[in-house]
Amino acid sequence: MTLTVFWIFGVMAIASALLCITRRNPVSSALWLVVTLFALAAMFVLLDAQFIAALQVLVYAGAIMVLFLFVIMLLNLGRPGPTDIKGPAGVAIAAVLAGLLMFQLRVLGSAPPPDAIQLPAGTLAELQTRQGMVGAVANPLFDAYLIPFELASLLLLAAIVGAVVLAKRKL
């Protein structure tokens, strides 16, 4: 049952990603990407990552995609015009390279992680019932991963300053 639902959302994600890269209008591309992000959030729930799924909807489908749509509409790119998809040669090159990459990824993905480093089944679910959905992520985040967390905040600060400097008309 879970597997069927997982595949339904997986096919939904793949189909809307395909529509996202083939739509001529950037606005419809962005909206199909939102569908992909929602399907991914549903898959995160099925993979025992409810908190990450909530963040996916809030941060990706909410904040980042609104930023994209805002810029598309600010630049008035939604009007019909000549297509930006490359010609037959470009499509052929893209298909060959993507096919090669797909083959490599499938070879990598067919080797499961060794049993020695795998936790026993149900460890994550047990941790989540003990510490709560948010606590299971938050405790290591503010403990073992504290320095990367602070560095991420520094990165976001640099990005804010950089975005203001770049987008400002005159300094």
Added chain:
Amino acid sequence: MLLSPALAISAVLFTLGVAGVLLRRNAIVIFMCVELMLNAVNLTFVALAQRLGIGGQIFVLFVMAVAAAEAGVGLAIILAVFRHKQSVSLQNMNLLKD
């Protein structure tokens, strides 16, 4: 149980993202394809976190922070380029080529 379908779907999504980057000329659509690739990797992280520990889910948070920073700065660069060239097509961004 869900690991191998998750890895398969993630591989397809990543490949679609790469194909989109190779196929399109619109800089904003290329940025969206990069976001698609980041999300495919996030799916791998979450799927493996089920059996290899919570660290994978924490890494997804960092990927989201990097993606937000990238989107903010990248779109600001696109705005600045649009102001000069009146276009976001990568064909017109050839200052370093000539």
